[in-house]
Structure formats: C-alpha cells, structure tokens
Amino acid sequence: MRILAIISGEYGVRHVNNLREHCPPGWTIETWKAPAAFPLIIDYPEDFLPAEFPASDLVLSFAETRSVAELIPDIVKMCGARGVVVAVDNENWLPRGLGRQLRGWLERMNVGCATPKPLCSLTETDYKVTRRERESYDNAVIAEFARYFGQPNIRVTVDESTRCIVSAEVQRDAVCGCARAVAEKLVGMSADDAEERAGLAHHHFPCLASMVKLNDYNHDTLMHESAYLMQAVLAEQLKPYRQVRTITPGTLNE
Numbered sequence: 001m002r003i004l005a006i007i008s009g010e011y012g013v014r015h016v017n018n019l020r021e022h023c024p025p026g027w028t029i030e031t032w033k034a035p036a037a038f039p040l041i042i043d044y045p046e047d048f049l050p051a052e053f054p055a056s057d058l059v060l061s062f063a064e065t066r067s068v069a070e071l072i073p074d075i076v077k078m079c080g081a082r083g084v085v086v087a088v089d090n091e092n093w094l095p096r097g098l099g100r101q102l103r104g105w106l107e108r109m110n111v112g113c114a115t116p117k118p119l120c121s122l123t124e125t126d127y128k129v130t131r132r133e134r135e136s137y138d139n140a141v142i143a144e145f146a147r148y149f150g151q152p153n154i155r156v157t158v159d160e161s162t163r164c165i166v167s168a169e170v171q172r173d174a175v176c177g178c179a180r181a182v183a184e185k186l187v188g189m190s191a192d193d194a195e196e197r198a199g200l201a202h203h204h205f206p207c208l209a210s211m212v213k214l215n216d217y218n219h220d221t222l223m224h225e226s227a228y229l230m231q232a233v234l235a236e237q238l239k240p241y242r243q244v245r246t247i248t249p250g251t252l253n254e
Contacts (some may be wrong), residue, residue, distance in 0.1 A: 001144060002208035003029045004056035004079050006072075008036070011089070011208050012062030024148060030054045032075075038067035045074045053079040058141045060175075069098055073105045081111065084140035087175070088117035089222055090210040096129070102193040112139025118209045118222045120229055122150030122172040130216035131225065148172060149164035152179035152230050156194075156237050163191045163241045174226075178205045182230060195231050202227045214245060 001024075005016050020029050035048050036053075042048065048071060052202040056079040061068060072084060084106055088094045094102070099115040106113040114137050116127035124143040126136040127150075153172040156165050182201045185193055210220040217225055 001027045001058060001141070002054070002056045003060060003145075004075070004081065005029055005062050006034055006055060006059065006061045006075070007031055007064060008034045008063045008068070013175070014208070015060075015062050015175050017089075018173070018175065018180075019149065022148075022173060022177070022180070028247075030056070033096045034063050034065070034068050034071075038065065039079045042067060042070050044214050045071050046120050049074060049078070051225070055079060056081045056085070057062060058145055059084045060145075064090065064093055066093060066095065066098055069094055069102050073109065074104060076106065076109065076111055081141075082114040083139045083145075084114070085119075085122065085145065086115045086116055087119040089119050090214065091117070091222075092210075096216075096246055099129075112137055112142050114139070114142050116150070118226045118229075120151055120176075120178070120209075122146050122175075124150075127151075128225070129238060131218055131220070140163055143235065144165070146172075151174045152182075153233055154179055154183050154186070154230075156234065158191055163243070165189050165191065174230075176200055176205075176208065178226075179230065181205050182246055186234075189205070191238045192243055194238055195235050198234055199227045199231050202230050203210060229239060 004251040007013055016031055051190050058096050059081045075097050086094055094115055103113045116122040119131055123127035124146045126134040129135045144145045155169045156173055159166050165186050168186040170180050171181050173179045182198050185201045207226050209226045212224050213219045213221055
C-alpha cells in the first residue's frame with residue numbers, strides 16, 4: 001500500500017513514525033507538510049499545493065487545521081488515491097458539517113472517506129462520529145489500513161491460578177502507537193487492576209486527543225473516549241478472572 005500522510009505538527013509526526021516502524025512489509029509512507037496558515041476562503045487551492053504528489057492508494061490527514069479538508073479533493077486528484085482517512089482527534093480540525101461535505105465531495109469522485117472521531121475508533125467497517133453513533137463505510141483501501149491500525153485490539157492471556165496477565169498481544173494498534181505502549185505494561189498486572197491501570201497508561205502515553213468537552217460525547221472529551229475504547233476490549237476478557245467483592249450495608253466486615 002502506498003500512503004500519503006498530511007501533517008502540520010508534532011501530532012502527525014508521531015503518527016507517521018509509528019506507522020513506519022510497525023506497518024506491514026511493502027507499505028510505503030510519504031509525507032507532505034501543509035502550510036502553517038490559510039486565508040478564510042481558499043479561492044485557488046493550487047497556491048497552497050506542491051507541483052505534484054507521489055502516486056498513492058490512501059491519503060491520511062493528520063492536519064491540525066480545518067482548511068486542509070478543502071484541499072483534499074485536489075490532493076486526491078493529483079495522487080490518484082482511492083481512499084481518505086481524516087483524523088478527528090480535535091473537533092476544530094474537522095467540524096461535523098465540513099466532514100459531511102468532504103465525504104460528499106469524495107463520494108462524487110468515487111473515493112471512499114472515513115472521518116473517525118476519535119481516530120482510534122476506526123475499524124474495518126465503521127468508525128465513531130458521536131458517542132452513540134457509528135458511520136459505516138465500504139472501501140477496500142481504508143479497510144486494509146484498519147486491519148492494522150485503528151480501534152485497539154489487545155488480546156490478553158491470564159493465568160487462572162494467579163489471575164495475572166501473562167501475555168498481551170496487539171492485534172490492531174492505535175495509529176499513534178498507544179495500544180502497543182499499553183500492552184507492554186499489562187503483563188504481570190492482576191485482572192482486578194488491569195482495566196483501570198490501562199486507562200492511566202493510555203493517558204500517560206500520552207494520548208494527544210482533545211481535552212475539550214463535547215456535547216455529542218455527553219460533555220466528555222475525546223481523550224477519555226479514546227481510553228474507554230481501549231478499556232472496553234480488556235474488560236470483556238478480564239471479567240471471568242476478576243474477584244467481585246460485595247459489602248452489605250449495616251454489617252461488620254468479617
């Protein structure tokens with residue numbers, strides 16, 4: 001797979017570094033650093049684009065400004081991509097209305113587009129746009145990328161006698177590498193503590209998703225939503241091994 005990654009700052013650089021280090025053999029990743037500033041209205045996209053882009057199958061936008069979304073259709077025409085993924089780890093980078101417009105522009109070009117919010121909600125079939133709403137897509141290029149990077153999938157093995165995690169295999173990493181970092185810390189943890197401590201490890205990685213509270217996420221943040229996705233896949237696996245303690249009000253603990 002040939003990938004063109006659009007970056008504008010450290011957020012994108014870290015994602016690209018993780019992709020290059022852990023992507024499957026045969027993948028190539030080129031980058032384009034978007035301009036630091038844009039006018040309110042982009043009349044001539046060519047003024048902000050290079051003369052050419054390398055031929056690509058997939059465009060990944062890690063740009064930290066909404067103006068880049070207006071350039072993506074022209075970028076796709078220039079590089080020949082068949083799929084686009086725009087990271088929405090901050091609502092300001094791609095407001096919902098502009099996201100719908102972008103998907104519509106690309107659909108008319110027969111190009112698939114996914115706008116996962118947060119980025120680590122991307123799977124091979126859909127992605128989150130609000131806390132309770134997922135958007136489905138049908139695009140082979142995006143799905144192939146999401147086989148390896150997107151919504152974290154960590155499979156743990158627990159020793160039944162000690163109830164401690166003995167192995168944690170990353171079957172799908174987050175694009176930023178957070179799942180791999182968390183998995184390394186899980187080995188040796190008690191099944192009672194692992195879910196909570198995985199959330200802390202996620203924050204300490206650190207996750208770069210926004211800490212702004214959003215109405216469509218029940219006034220929670222995308223950083224916390226990202227952690228919940230990580231914890232959910234562990235909770236189901238750890239449930240059979242956890243000890244549940246009950247306290248009866250009005251009685252002494254024996």
